[in-house]
Amino acid sequence: MANNVSQAASTLSAAPTGEPNKLLSVRGVTKSFGTNAVLKQIDLDLNGGEVLALIGGNGAGKSTLMKIIMGIYQPDDGKIYVNGCLTHLTKASVALASGIYMVPQEPMLFPNMTIEENITMGFQERKQQLRARLKGVIDEIGWKFDLNRKASTLSIAEQTLVEIIRGLLRNAKILILDEPTSALTFDEVESFFRIVQELRQKGIGIIYITHRLSEVFDIATHVSIMRDGIITLHGPVSDFNHEMLVQGLLPPGSVQKAAQLTEGAAIDYANTEPVFELQHVSGHGFNDISLKVYPGEILGVAGVVGAGRTELVSTIFGRDKILQGKVLLDGKDITGYSTKKVLQAGINYVPEDRHNHGLFKISNITANTTSALLEDRRLGKLFLKPKVEQTITQEFVDSFRIKIAGQEQLAGSLSGGNQQKVVIGRSLSTKPKLVILDEPTRGIDAAARRDVYGIIRGLRETGVAILIISSDMEEIIELADRAVTVSQGSINAEFWKKDITQDNLTASSFGLHMEGEAHEQ
Amino acid sequence: MRMLKSILKVRWLSSLAFLAVMFIITGLINPDFFTYSNIIECFNSSVVFTLLAVGVAFVIMTGEIDVSIGSTMGLAAAIAGMLAQRGESWALMIVYSIIIGLLIGLVNGYGVAVLGVPSLIFTLGTTGIVRGLVYVFSGGKTTENFAGSFTNFGSQTLFGQITIYYTIVLVIVIITHLLLTQTRSGKYFIAVGDNVGGATLIGIPVTATKIVAYVLCGIFAAISGVAFASKYGQVNIVAGAGYEMSAIAACVLGGISLSGGLGNIAGAAIGAVIMSTISRLLVFIGLSSDFDNTIKGVMLITIVVVDALMQRRSAEAARRERLVARASGSAR
CATH class of the missing domain: 3.40.50.300 (P-loop containing nucleotide triphosphate hydrolases)
Structure with missing residues (x-):
């Protein structure tokens, strides 16, 4: 376990600049809100065809990092490379143009619009062309949707799928999925995993945020663990087992902490x-x-x-x-x-x-x-x-x-x-x-x-x-x-x-x- | 019941049905109402309200509100009146009102979208400022004695007793309706009101959209001021006071949700006809038009309450569905 951490650390420090063959490289990103340092020198890499599981407790900084990649927050320091090019993600539209798309934890559809309006919203190309592409994307994935349904009538699972189609139509190469299964039922999770596999085979890089460790082994190719604004562990999933992931989530010296226990109530x-x-x-x-x-x-x-x-x-x-x-x-x-x-x-x-x-x-x-x-x-x-x-x-x-x-x-x-x-x-x-x-x-x-x-x-x-x-x-x-x-x-x-x-x-x-x-x- | 529900779903169609029902009830109580000219007059007389409602519709769709439109209208009317006293041209009046509307709209848009002040409070403040300007410009006196060509223009009819004014307004309504529903940037207004977070995530410029909505609202309100001056031939210093309630009620009646994201311009225009017709219909029914404002207020509150209850119910249902799905993962 200690070996893995140092290995990961050495590969990261050996790559101070982005490499052209990487889909997404985050280098030394730092972010504070007031005096509270949320991200401390974060490095992260994603290749096409990878599913990078990002896990961490509450307040570890996952959402802040994703919002920076999406251009919603600006980092205090650090660089982000997309396809090896230094990219200034100043707002969400820049991130979208760079092929980054985020499916938020709670789907953010427009409830009063139809599915088609939801998907095609914000595009600059001609309507007919767009519709043809949309049909292409849906056929390719093999989902059946009545595009004229109102978004408010969709289940959470369907809303997540609509969000993903929206990302694919934008030719997104980097897909961020923020706890996509947290509101899905068991069956929905299974079919959702199949979709993630298909996307991966198409060469799309996926950052998969989750709170369920078992999912890491079901779906991810790589895993990164965040704790208190740093990445504590990174590498291919095959290098890890459950216990090692749990260790990565724990603060250092937690074993000693447990030893100096106070007495329980004598009941x-x-x-x-x-x-x-x-x-x-x-x-x-x-x-x-x-x-x-x-x-x-x-x-x-x-x-x-x-x-x-x-x-x-x-x-x-x-x-x-x-x-x-x-x-x-x-x-x-x-x-x-x-x-x-x-x-x-x-x-x-x-x-x-x-x-x-x-x-x-x-x-x-x-x-x-x-x-x-x-x-x-x-x-x-x-x-x-x-x-x-x-x-x-x-x-x-x-x-x-x-x-x-x-x-x-x-x-x-x-x-x-x-x-x-x-x-x-x-x-x-x-x-x-x-x-x-x-x-x-x-x-x-x-x-x-x-x-x-x-x-x-x-x-x-x-x-x-x-x-x-x-x-x-x-x-x-x-x-x-x-x-x-x-x-x-x-x-x-x-x-x-x-x-x-x-x-x-x-x-x-x-x-x-x-x-x-x-x-x- | 199901048919009723599907009609209610197309919200502006149900407002059109409501208008027809109002006409029919009035006609049943007083058959004298059922003449062609009476009904056409209902539309002709709605010019000022329609312009106000169409403008504020943009703001309401983005989920905000603008109560300064009444005083913006008053200011533009007073200035148009002063220009009319000197016999200046229409074009000049329109240019002036566009500038007035633009400036007020920019101030409102900056305050709400950039500074983040609650829109009701901010535009209430602008209302005070603009109304004050009306007093300053008109010296506290009613502006009157306009050139005849100015006041006659509005009453000229084109075809079938429809005035030039209403024809122009109708064209404006149709164009804005199409722009809003059929163009890319038109849909931004609805999108921002429907889900601000979602709009941000797909790269819609939320702040700019809101500012544009306020600017359009201001310009429409100012142009309605020109129509007002021409129609009544004199501009009181309190002209337009209280019109904001009618215009907002017109939007709500026309199916635009006060929480934003729902409705269209055609609905606002129909709502405006309903609002401007109420006092006329009261006369035919034999009631005093003193009830006018009370009835408008009751209608506004009724619709807003029904709308709020429906929205809350669907939001609550969605929240529960999410929670149940979340917990059911482990039940298997």
Whole structure:
């Protein structure tokens, strides 16, 4: 494994400029947003007839790199060669003219137009000529389409195919497929793979972004793994196996990290009733989820973005319909409760995106902290009692060490970590039995993260049950007493404290768990 | 039910049907309405609204809005009126109004497409500025006493009682309709309103398209000002105030979705006839034309609400389909 990495690195460093025989060469591309370096000196090569699988966790920089290749973002530094020629991809139309076409993860068709209008949109050539070419492309691939159907009536799979035809009609030689199978059903994936094979035989170079490691071996010829803005591993697929790919996804020194574990909660699982239980719950975006959370326990829910975790918790919280199964809180059936009733029953949810769903940015800290208590009689019957509001707020400010200039400060002007503390404070003010934290430390600095971890552990001591959703494996390792991983809408693995390691979590988040393997065969 | 649905699918056809139903109901209540000249007059009198609606249709199709068209019309009308007092030529008035419309459109387009200010707020601001200019130019007085040739022109009829004005407008409507539906760049407007992200990905110049939409909108509004001055023979300082609501309602009635990406110019023109006809029909029915604005507002809101509900339902259905497909991969 170490050998492969160094080999890949040496071939890359031996080619400081683009080689004419390469379809696409990316050299030393760097990109930062503010102080956040998203891409650090990326080198990437693609030949005709190759399928390059690009994998990496969330925030690894894959989409940013693709947007740079598509001309949507401009790199801070670095060069891109197409067919060996240095190309300045200043906007999407330049990339298209250079033969690059991207099929985005969520197809971006024009829903109110017909298929034909969608495909022929933006072309400069004559209509008859274009139609003849379109017919040629469709015949060649052998797909049957009623070109007069509206795009809004197409399934996701069909929309992806329309996007691909659009790319082929543009004579695209470089096709970027961003998680094309994430919204496809099993059968659709199979026929989709056949199409990718056909395209490859035509000499088209394909960059294939995916979260499913098994797909790499099904479809790709080469593989590159990205982590934290660098490419950690690159080479022909035949040089690698599952374990090596998982290793490439892990940060260096993760083994030592796992060793310095904190103690798990001492829960007598056999003699304790769970506070919260899901029994075979299905909804939009997830299937047959069963889990239990015990008082004084932190349950970690790991997985990649789009696995269905956020859909699960927002459905439990009354934001969407539960299609099947039961939700129990303290043994009481709360299936199908509205958000308000779920809150009253004793569940609170700290959402993933605190800017859009969590914080009242232009209200002060007092109002933010006590806003969940507006129905509470302690605050007064008709007119609110400012003294009580301030006392409650001060309790949280003190115990969470929230750094504020005063309670009158606007929540939007706080740092990310302090904002998150305010949101957590608010959800605790209702004294819930179960707290659901969705990505609790995303985008906050290390010190504030430590404080938030402290708050969460303190909460566990008081006997509250805690469910943490996180794409940050280290966070789950650090906090969780027990963990499950969600992959493609179902729980595919459960780990006890001693088994919660980067290896296990990563492998099963990317759909590679032992049980999953057995089912597939 | 299925037939009704397929008619409703061609949105501008259903607005044409709606116009016919309005005529028939009015005729049933008051048979005096059913004369050739009454019905033709409904079209003849819609010149100003049609120009306004066709212009703002471009902006609405891109998913934005322009509420400054009423005051743009007022400014162009006041300036056309001043030129008419001196007996200046038509050509000069048209040139002036094109310049006015172009400038206002550029400002609006820059603010919305480049600076990214919400279009309702930005064009509301321009409304204030432009209306202020009307006061400045006309000294706070009504502009009147135009040369006779200016005011007579509009009432001359060509064939079958159709005025020269409506003929010209009809030609403009047909040409813009064809340009928008049959040319490459014409479809850009719809594409930008339908899916901005998708438009960017296939290399459509989104910012430029929006600016062009605002410029066209401004020019159409300014030219409608010339027609207004000629038609009424005098220009009040508040001329055109509130016309933006009628023009936007005309577009919506004509099947143009306020969220963008749906509709065409023919629909906007039919919607404009409906809007300008309502007060006339109210008189025939025997109701006071005081109800005019209220009815227009009710129609606008009804259609917008129905449209929004339909859009939300289909968006939600699409989201669920995606989520279910995503989760079903593992169910097998």
